[in-house]
Amino acid sequence: xxxxxxxxxxxxxxxxxxxxxxxxxxxxxxxxxxxxxxxxxxxxxxxxxxxxxxxxxxxxxxxxxxxxxxxxxxxxxxxxxxxxxxxxxxxxxxxxxxxxxxxxxxxxxxxxxxxxxxxxxxxxxxxxxxxxxxxxxxxxxxxxxxxxxxxxxxxxxxxxxxxxxxxxxxxxxxxxxxxxx
Amino acid sequence: xxxxxxxxxxxxxxxxxxxxxxxxxxxxxxxxxxxxxxxxxxxxxxxxxxxxxxxxxxxxxxxxxxxxxxxxxxxxxxxxxxxxxxxxxxxxxxxxxxxxxxxxxxxxxxxxxxxxxxxxxxxxxxxxxxxxxxxxxxxxxxxxxxxxxxxxxxxxxxxxxxxxxxxxxxxxxxxxxxxxxxxxxxxxxxxxxxxxxxxxxxxxxxxxxxxxxxxxxxxxxxxxxxxxxxxxxxxxxxxxxxxxxxxxxxxxxxxxxxxxxxxxxxxxxxxxxxxxxxxxxxxxxxxxxxxxxxxxxxxxxxxxxxxxxxxxxxxxxxxxxxxxxxxxxxxxxxxxxxxxxxxxxxxxxxxxxxxxxxxxxxxxxxxxxxxxxxxxxxxxxxxxxxxxxxxxxxxxxxxxxxxxxxxxxxxxxxxxxxxxxxxxxxxxxxxxxxxxxxxxxxxxxxxxxxxxxxxxxxxxxxxxxxxxxxxxxxxxxxxxxxxxxxxxxxxxxxxxxxxxxxxxxxxxxxxxxxxxxxxxxxxxxxxxxxxxxxxxxxxxxxxxxxxxxxxxxxxxxxxxxxxxxxxxxxxxxxxxxxxxxxxxxxxxxxxxxxxxxxxxxxxxxxxxxxxxxxxxxxxxxxxxxxxxxxxxxxxxxxxxxxxxxxxxxxxxxxxxxxxxxxxxxxxxxxxxxxxxxxxxxxxxxxxxxxxxxxxxxxxxxxxxxxxxxxxxxxxxxxxxxxxxxxxxxxxxxxxxxxxxxxxxxxxxxxxxxxxxxxxxxxxxxxxxxxxxxxxxxxxxxxxxxxxxxxxxxxxxxx
Numbered sequence: 001x002x003x004x005x006x007x008x009x010x011x012x013x014x015x016x017x018x019x020x021x022x023x024x025x026x027x028x029x030x031x032x033x034x035x036x037x038x039x040x041x042x043x044x045x046x047x048x049x050x051x052x053x054x055x056x057x058x059x060x061x062x063x064x065x066x067x068x069x070x071x072x073x074x075x076x077x078x079x080x081x082x083x084x085x086x087x088x089x090x091x092x093x094x095x096x097x098x099x100x101x102x103x104x105x106x107x108x109x110x111x112x113x114x115x116x117x118x119x120x121x122x123x124x125x126x127x128x129x130x131x132x133x134x135x136x137x138x139x140x141x142x143x144x145x146x147x148x149x150x151x152x153x154x155x156x157x158x159x160x161x162x163x164x165x166x167x168x169x170x171x172x173x174x175x176x177x178x179x180x181x
Numbered sequence: 182x183x184x185x186x187x188x189x190x191x192x193x194x195x196x197x198x199x200x201x202x203x204x205x206x207x208x209x210x211x212x213x214x215x216x217x218x219x220x221x222x223x224x225x226x227x228x229x230x231x232x233x234x235x236x237x238x239x240x241x242x243x244x245x246x247x248x249x250x251x252x253x254x255x256x257x258x259x260x261x262x263x264x265x266x267x268x269x270x271x272x273x274x275x276x277x278x279x280x281x282x283x284x285x286x287x288x289x290x291x292x293x294x295x296x297x298x299x300x301x302x303x304x305x306x307x308x309x310x311x312x313x314x315x316x317x318x319x320x321x322x323x324x325x326x327x328x329x330x331x332x333x334x335x336x337x338x339x340x341x342x343x344x345x346x347x348x349x350x351x352x353x354x355x356x357x358x359x360x361x362x363x364x365x366x367x368x369x370x371x372x373x374x375x376x377x378x379x380x381x382x383x384x385x386x387x388x389x390x391x392x393x394x395x396x397x398x399x400x401x402x403x404x405x406x407x408x409x410x411x412x413x414x415x416x417x418x419x420x421x422x423x424x425x426x427x428x429x430x431x432x433x434x435x436x437x438x439x440x441x442x443x444x445x446x447x448x449x450x451x452x453x454x455x456x457x458x459x460x461x462x463x464x465x466x467x468x469x470x471x472x473x474x475x476x477x478x479x480x481x482x483x484x485x486x487x488x489x490x491x492x493x494x495x496x497x498x499x500x501x502x503x504x505x506x507x508x509x510x511x512x513x514x515x516x517x518x519x520x521x522x523x524x525x526x527x528x529x530x531x532x533x534x535x536x537x538x539x540x541x542x543x544x545x546x547x548x549x550x551x552x553x554x555x556x557x558x559x560x561x562x563x564x565x566x567x568x569x570x571x572x573x574x575x576x577x578x579x580x581x582x583x584x585x586x587x588x589x590x591x592x593x594x595x596x597x598x599x600x601x602x603x604x605x606x607x608x609x610x611x612x613x614x615x616x617x618x619x620x621x622x623x624x625x626x627x628x629x630x631x632x633x634x635x636x637x638x639x640x641x642x643x644x645x646x647x648x649x650x651x652x653x654x655x656x657x658x659x660x661x662x663x664x665x666x667x668x669x670x671x672x673x674x675x676x677x678x679x680x681x682x683x684x685x686x687x688x689x690x691x692x693x694x695x696x697x698x699x700x701x702x703x704x705x706x707x708x709x710x711x712x713x714x715x716x717x718x719x720x721x722x723x724x725x726x727x728x729x730x731x732x733x734x735x736x737x738x739x740x741x742x743x744x745x746x747x748x749x750x751x752x753x754x755x756x757x758x759x760x761x762x763x764x765x766x767x768x769x770x771x772x773x774x775x776x777x778x779x780x781x782x783x784x785x786x787x788x789x790x791x792x793x794x795x796x797x798x799x800x801x802x803x804x805x806x807x808x809x810x811x812x813x814x815x816x817x818x819x820x821x822x823x824x825x826x827x828x829x830x831x832x833x834x835x836x837x838x839x840x841x842x843x844x845x846x847x848x849x850x851x852x853x854x855x856x857x858x859x860x861x862x863x864x865x866x867x868x869x870x871x872x873x874x875x876x877x878x879x880x881x882x883x884x885x886x887x888x889x890x891x892x893x894x895x896x897x898x899x900x901x902x903x904x905x906x907x908x909x910x911x912x913x914x915x916x917x918x919x920x921x922x923x924x925x926x927x928x929x930x931x932x933x934x935x936x937x938x939x940x941x942x943x944x945x946x947x948x949x950x951x952x953x954x955x956x957x958x959x960x961x962x963x964x965x966x967x968x969x970x971x972x973x974x975x976x977x978x979x
Binding site: 039042045046081082148149150151166167168169171172 | 237238240241242244245246247250253254313314
């Protein structure tokens with residue numbers, strides 16, 4: 001009897017608990033970067049892209065700075081945005097990011113705001129940044145509130161770049177910046 | 182249970198109201214159904230659109246895990262008050278967010294959401310996919326309660342009820358007004374019809390008033406009334422005609438319905454049948470019918486009912502103790518469709534007819550006066566009796582009876598006395614024979630008696646004697662006792678003849694024999710009679726022949742003398758007959774035959790002619806003494822011959838013989854046969870100037886009263902009285918008396934048959950004027966007479 005208990009029942013119990021832990025993705029359990037990555041993909045759906053942007057052969061998702069997503073961006077790789085395949089790129093500078101649609105500013109401190117704004121006025125690129133304090137450079141800022149990943153939206157910045165957001169995205173944004181910095 | 186009556190008005194109003202209500206209800210139901218259907222549809226569509234919008238809007242909240250936002254979005258659905266709950270499911274079909282819009286009855290979100298669906302059950306459930314860029318990221322579920330529907334429905338029902346009530350009211354009012362327009366003409370018709378029925382006045386009419394189909398109906402109705410009025414009049418006239426006819430009819434009329442009850446009879450019917458109850462039925466009728474006729478009546482009646490066979494039958498009704506004879510005729514009555522609805526018939530009273538028929542049948546076989554069977558019936562029975570006797574080997578006897586004095590009694594006492602006599606004779610005859618024997622009256626005074634099944638002639642003889650005895654008793658007629666005897670001829674079958682005619686003929690012959698034998702006796706037929714008959718017939722034949730050859734007849738004359746002077750005073754002409762090739766036949770032989778056959782007329786005529794001629798001759802020879810006469814015998818037949826006077830006149834004229842020389846001798850019995858007629862004839866003869874002598878006086882039945890009345894001149898005493906002189910004192914006395922009486926009547930007397938002197942002396946003594954006889958002279962032929970007259974008193978006295 002002790003043997004059996006040792007063998008099957010216990011094994012099963014461990015497996016099941018493990019599975020349940022692993023299977024249920026709560027926000028707390030899931031890694032933040034995974035969530036953000038998923039959000040990024042979804043956000044791109046709520047953006048009104050200009051026609052020009054839609055002409056590109058692919059939807060380019062670029063990360064400028066340190067790679068904070070640990071490969072979870074790759075999950076987006078097979079999917080499409082406005083029917084164009086998503087391509088993940090690492091860029092070193094803004095110049096390289098000219099063809100990006102979505103630009104992840106992983107190192108926000110190294111970015112000059114005015115330069116970025118000026119550049120953004122020439123190119124319609126959605127900038128995404130971590131941290132609510134970086135709202136001035138990120139059209140979409142991820143903020144962690146109450147253990148949840150929330151969105152802060154900089155409408156003005158987006159407008160300067162010729163981008164606008166769907167109303168329902170704005171609804172879920174916890175903060176919306178309308179005026180410029 | 183009688184069905185309740187509804188007025189037309191009510192029906193009309195009811196139908197209009199009902200129609201309106203039905204219209205309203207149907208419309209309402211249609212609208213409500215339509216509304217419900219479309220309501221569903223619209224609401225569903227609206228909800229779907231709403232769901233789409235909310236789903237679309239909720240995509241961000243779902244993706245970005247903003248439950249609050251999602252809930253806020255769902256709240257927006259609350260715009261629609263019917264939404265009870267909404268749920269948002271994530272891509273793993275787990276409930277992400279939900280919101281209840283009702284406080285009560287909060288059901289949980291369905292466990293497993295459908296992908297996309299809209300279903301309507303107790304609530305509307307909508308599943309809409311939340312899509313982002315073509316991909317399903319979740320499902321929005323909406324649940325709408327249907328209370329709104331129920332509420333809506335209730336509201337509608339409420340309005341429907343209101344409107345229906347209004348419809349009822351308005352349509353009722355309208356109908357009330359309208360029905361008047363429609364119903365009035367019909368009411369008028371109904372009123373008119375009712376009035377006509379109660380007042381029996383077919384001249385009333387309904388007003389039309391409207392110019393539509395109803396008006397037309399009224400017009401048709403009125404037209405129909407006119408027709409009915411006409412038909413009623415003609416029906417009445419027809420019935421009146423029938424009534425009159427029926428009342429006048431000499432025939433009983435009856436009508437019977439299918440239940441065999443008598444529905445009509447006229448008064449004549451009651452008279453004939455004797456039934457006066459008006460409602461008698463067929464069975465009752467039958468009881469009045471004679472028992473013998475009932476079966477036949479029933480049979481005919483059954484044939485009428487079952488086969489519709491008309492009949493006419495003769496039936497007797499028992500009424501007042503007598504029988505009313507009738508003929509009943511019946512036939513079947515058909516209505517206009519040809520179906521039988523009764524029977525009709527007539528009864529005619531044929532009692533008188535029937536009685537006449539019965540009487541005729543009676544007359545055919547019975548003598549009305551005596552009620553005996555008549556000749557026809559008698560003959561029939563005779564034939565039967567003859568064949569019976571042949572068959573059974575027994576004898577039957579036939580008696581022929583003739584009343585001897587019938588004619589005389591009829592003449593002297595009248596015909597009713599004669600009838601009385603016949604009736605009494607019939608009664609006595611019936612009383613003389615057995616019941617099985619037949620008494621018949623076959624002629625005026627001729628009777629027959631048929632004795633069937635006799636065993637011997639002795640029995641027959643006994644009966645014949647009995648008859649003679651019974652009929653010999655006096656008859657009291659008109660207060661007088663009269664004797665009437667009878668002569669009977671008897672034949673026995675099958676001895677004297679094996680067929681009826683032979684028997685009758687032989688009996689007749691026997692009867693004549695009985696008469697010849699002096700009457701009041703009976704004679705059995707014998708062969709000799711037959712023989713005699715043959716001879717008789719033979720003689721008759723010869724006589725006829727001789728009439729063609731009158732030379733066969735000779736006249737002999739027997740002179741008469743005056744007894745006072747023995748002078749020739751006249752002669753009697755006597756006929757002699759010598760047929761050619763045969764012996765001479767004596768007058769007493771052939772005279773009866775001549776008399777019977779009527780041949781005496783031509784013979785007598787011949788005698789008269791000859792006598793006249795021969796006397797004339799003597800007159801011409803001046804041999805005929807003055808005042809002498811030749812006497813010619815007249816037989817009964819001659820005397821009653823209507824041509825007698827003519828014959829006499831002719832003979833005298835042709836021979837130119839003077840009339841006063843002729844004398845006619847007529848026998849007493851001839852005169853007594855028909856006294857009145859005799860007197861008339863005698864007067865006629867006398868008027869001519871011919872003298873008359875009554876011959877064979879004393880042998881007839883004359884009475885002095887008649888003798889007084891006869892216009893006669895001579896009385897001839899019969900020889901039977903003379904020949905007994907002087908032996909029979911009675912005869913002598915009678916003769917003397919007769920002579921005296923004759924003288925008293927101014928008659929001369931001639932005595933016949935003088936054969937002895939004593940007789941002549943006696944007669945002369947008694948003042949008899951004339952005499953005739955063998956003593957004086959025998960009858961002689963004419964040539965000898967001449968001589969005799971020439972030499973008078975050459976008498977054979979010696």
